[in-house]
Amino acid sequence: MSGSALFETFTRAPLAFDHGEGTWLVTDKGERYLDFGGGVAVNSLGHSHPHLVSALTEQAAKVWHVSNLYEIPGQSRLGERLVDATFADKVFFTNSGAEALECAIKTARRYHFVKGHPERFRIISFEGAFHGRTLATIAAGGQYKYLEGFGPKVEGFDQVGFDDIDAAEKAITPETAAILIEPVQGEGGIRPVPTQSLKRLRQLCEQHGLLLIFDEVQCGIGRTGKLFAHEWAGVTPDIMAVAKGIGGGFPMGACLATDEAAVGMTAGVHGTTFGGNPLAMAVGNAVLDVVLEDGFLEDVQRKALLLKQGLAGVADEFPDIIEDIRGTGLMLGLKCAAPNTKVNMALRDQHLLAVPAGDNVLRLLPPLTVTDAEIHEALDRIRAGARGLADAIAAAAAK
Numbered sequence: 001m002s003g004s005a006l007f008e009t010f011t012r013a014p015l016a017f018d019h020g021e022g023t024w025l026v027t028d029k030g031e032r033y034l035d036f037g038g039g040v041a042v043n044s045l046g047h048s049h050p051h052l053v054s055a056l057t058e059q060a061a062k063v064w065h066v067s068n069l070y071e072i073p074g075q076s077r078l079g080e081r082l083v084d085a086t087f088a089d090k091v092f093f094t095n096s097g098a099e100a101l102e103c104a105i106k107t108a109r110r111y112h113f114v115k116g117h118p119e120r121f122r123i124i125s126f127e128g129a130f131h132g133r134t135l136a137t138i139a140a141g142g143q144y145k146y147l148e149g150f151g152p153k154v155e156g157f158d159q160v161g162f163d164d165i166d167a168a169e170k171a172i173t174p175e176t177a178a179i180l181i182e183p184v185q186g187e188g189g190i191r192p193v194p195t196q197s198l199k200r201l202r203q204l205c206e207q208h209g210l211l212l213i214f215d216e217v218q219c220g221i222g223r224t225g226k227l228f229a230h231e232w233a234g235v236t237p238d239i240m241a242v243a244k245g246i247g248g249g250f251p252m253g254a255c256l257a258t259d260e261a262a263v264g265m266t267a268g269v270h271g272t273t274f275g276g277n278p279l280a281m282a283v284g285n286a287v288l289d290v291v292l293e294d295g296f297l298e299d300v301q302r303k304a305l306l307l308k309q310g311l312a313g314v315a316d317e318f319p320d321i322i323e324d325i326r327g328t329g330l331m332l333g334l335k336c337a338a339p340n341t342k343v344n345m346a347l348r349d350q351h352l353l354a355v356p357a358g359d360n361v362l363r364l365l366p367p368l369t370v371t372d373a374e375i376h377e378a379l380d381r382i383r384a385g386a387r388g389l390a391d392a393i394a395a396a397a398a399k
């Protein structure tokens with residue numbers, strides 16, 4: 001055996017966390033890190049949230065797994081709550097974001113199939129997108145670095161430039177089934193899609209009989225200060241993929257659709273062994289209990305403003321390190337002037353965790369439960385990290 005027993009697919013930081021408390025992670029050596037990466041937008045309610053811990057442990061003492069061949073009350077309940085809170089009429093639960101996207105893509109293709117148009121299977125997506133690592137979702141994401149070496153690209157995905165709605169219109173053919181988009185691109189570098197563009201995509205879908213699919217795996221579940229990011233634009237999709245924050249750290253996802261869009265998803269055409277299992281459903285319901293509490297999302301919006309304004313101040317102070325601040329809600333990106341991996345290391349040296357993204361951006365995705373004091377603490381650490389890096393760059397240049 002060479003190296004570790006694990007596939008070498010991840011470049012891991014030399015840090016192992018033993019436990020977490022709210023916005024903090026504590027290493028096996030007892031060092032505390034302020035977690036503004038949130039497990040890449042997963043830890044929506046921070047670490048060890050008491051309501052989530054009790055929901056999970058109570059369910060664990062009852063029943064862990066029941067096949068989808070039987071009724072699962074927690075699943076019906078969470079499904080109904082998601083339907084009540086959104087455009088959707090129907091929900092299919094999955095174990096991950098990529099699986100939610102697979103379900104979304106299959107739902108769109110089956111829709112056209114049962115409508116008598118099996119030739120309509122192509123999906124238009126956008127440059128910089130990230131939809132997961134399964135064979136279909138790497139094709140949808142269209143990034144060469146994730147496609148290379150994995151054989152022929154799954155057929156039926158056409159990519160156009162980010163926010164290039166004219167190009168999307170031109171790409172529509174009689175074979176097009178749907179348009180797939182993240183309302184706020186996450187891994188692509190925290191790029192919100194303008195409201196006008198989402199509205200135009202909705203119109204294009206109406207005009208051409210296409211389905212609009214939103215990928216809210218990263219930007220959903222309160223991350224932008226509304227339950228779903230598309231609510232800011234007042235544009236609803238036909239199908240939506242959700243994951244990450246809905247499980248608060250428990251692996252789960254969901255594909256939501258209108259009755260009309262889900263018309264092809266009939267008995268036996270799709271399935272999952274673990275999706276919608278009682279443990280995941282207990283946690284998903286507990287996450288919604290908190291996120292849907294009166295005032296919770298308004299408080300996310302208030303804290304997001306505090307963080308964004310503070311970051312703008314740091315960017316002004318260190319323009320050679322941070323060029324600009326982008327994003328919305330608690331989904332913010334530092335557009336770096338220095339390499340984002342170096343900025344990330346400088347922040348990690350200050351015991352602050354963040355997540356690199358495309359376009360030389362460093363993502364900040366703190367728990368929605370982050371406190372004002374923690375935001376101020378994070379700003380102090382980012383300032384200290386930026387200063388350290390600026391000094392190091394100046395010293396290297398002077399040599």
Ligand SMILES: Cc1ncc(COP(=O)(O)O)c(C=O)c1O
Pocket residue numbers: 040096097098099101130131132133182186187215216217218219243244
């Ligand atoms: C927007 C988006 N879609 C899909 C996925 C894939 O989710 P998962 O890693 O749970 O399969 C991700 C993960 O980062 C994502 O950010």
